[in-house]
Amino acid sequence: MAAVGSRAGLDTISMCTEGQDGLVYMQGCGQGEGVGVQKKLNAGTEWSADGNLLSFPRSSGVDLPYRSPESVEMDEIMAAMVLTSLSCSPVVQSPPQRDLLPGDMECCGGELSDSGSSGYWSWDHGNVSPAPSPSVTEMDRSLGQLTDEGLHMELDQAACEEPEARRCKSMSRGAYRCLWPGCGKVLTSRVGMKRHIRILHLGGGSEQSRREEDFYYTEVSSEDEETAPPSPAPSFSSGTWTSCSSTQSQSTPGPQDAPVQSSTLSQSAPSSVWQIHTEHLYQACAPIQVTVSPGSPTFCSWTPSGDVQQKPQIPAFRSRSVSVGEQWLQRNSAPTRSQTMSASPSRGHCSFRKGRGEAKKCRKVYGVERRDQWCTACRWKKACQRFPD
DNA sequence: GCTGCCGGGGA
DNA sequence: TCCCCGGCAGC
Structure with missing residues (x-):
């Protein structure tokens, strides 16, 4: 939006400039008389008789302080995010606002804001690979679907300026499945999953809950996410979870478990039975x-x-x-x-x-x-x- | 008392 | 391990 590119914070516009796009940018004339008003010769701009600006439909940020185009886009995204968060989950009112602070995003991206001062997730930076960042349209779509995912997308977009942030973006390609009993939610961002677990399952953002986040989600590949139903993936956390859960007791043993058990029985049971029998x-x-x-x-x-x-x-x-x-x-x-x-x-x-x-x-x-x-x-x-x- | 044999001990 | 025997219990 070229129309937003003016320094709207100024009370007066002393001069007019012509942008590179051929549009004449109007700078505020203030109340001074005798000051010539130049019109921006572009559709959608209306001017009053005295030259004051009556409406400016093409611009939604006339009165906004000066910001870069990226920041404005982020503001829109954040606004949508906040609205989405408020409409979807009343529990997430406070944390998203905290995470949406521009300072957090511009600092180190979502990862740092999520890890906070604890630094428990510092290992995330070691397992990354370059990957293209999602476009704005993709982000908008994501905003309408998953709040957490959108947050991560937004954070990735904000952190695209730094090399380390690119690694954070690459992590968004992986899928993360919530292992909380009865949940099984799949998110494409680790941050979003952590937030999801912390807020929805662990019930807050305490230090203890942050530490436990990693135990309640597992990373799954995109192929698995598309096809596989919510089930523990072969990772450390999932293995632990599987071992602690009652999966084996309540369901039929898998193809890999059955031979193990049978072999175990075939080796141990006869001796035990023999002993008992004896x-x-x-x-x-x-x-x-x-x-x-x-x-x-x-x-x-x-x-x-x-x-x-x-x-x-x-x-x-x-x-x-x-x-x-x-x-x-x-x-x-x-x-x-x-x-x-x-x-x-x-x-x-x-x-x-x-x-x-x-x-x-x-x-x-x-x-x-x-x-x-x-x-x-x-x-x-x-x-x-x-x-x- | 006879018989079967368990338990112990010596070589 | 082999051999013997004291002793107990059933008949």
Whole structure:
């Protein structure tokens, strides 16, 4: 707007100038008489009979103090921002006004104004890359959509004069998703996201809330933002959040989690189950012995040895006839006896004394006279292995 | 008392 | 590990 380029702060216009655009710029003539009034020969300008300016439709800042065109544009943007902020969220009345101070913007851009004196977000400057800044039209569109985003755009535009500010602009290309439960809002600016979290979720601009802002948003790529629904992104904060949340408990495990869990179970569960099973068998040793196979020392003696898997293979019931015992004697050789003997000391857990079985033992079969023919257990006064019950 | 066998101990 | 035996409990 070329018409705004005059120094409206002056009470009088002493001269007229002609701009480079061919327009004649009117400088205030004041109340002095005899002063010639020159008209600006441009459409939309009306002059009164005495030469005073009656209206100046093309200019909205006639009475504004001198400002650069950039500042005027920023004023408009800020005004729109304030109005938008007030209309959208009554909570953000105070902070946006604070952040909209020209001094903040012209100093270091939005990043510095947001970080304030704490400097917690200083690391943001290290992860940037050059990127084009949004145009004014884009900013205007953004203003109508997202207040926070518009703020950031505005701040970026204000900081475009400095190299460091360009880095701030480049960060606006990334998207930031709010991880606050039930929110999932996605903003294109880190500052806006921080402000969003601080104001809407953390409930204020305290120092503590500023520190916690970073934990409630995550950076997502533009592709992810377009396609992916609100979900934690693979970042540190998101990982922490995911781990703390009940996502795994309430939803089906993902493709990556399922194998991990299954593998974990496949490795740990069998041992645990085996241990429990062993313990249960061990504890159930007595009733099984009493009710199912009374007088069977083998079953109980082998249980604590840990070879539970093989136990069912051993016949729980054996014929108590001597012939079967002889067959068992033929089938079983010395190693079997030694194995049983090695496990026999563990029978101390089954401290109960079984009732006397009906099966004949080596003593009865061979007699004391033929003690050398007894099985080792019988000779040692142990449970007979040749004719177990 | 006989028998089966657990628990302990010695070599 | 092998061997023996005291002792307990069931019959």
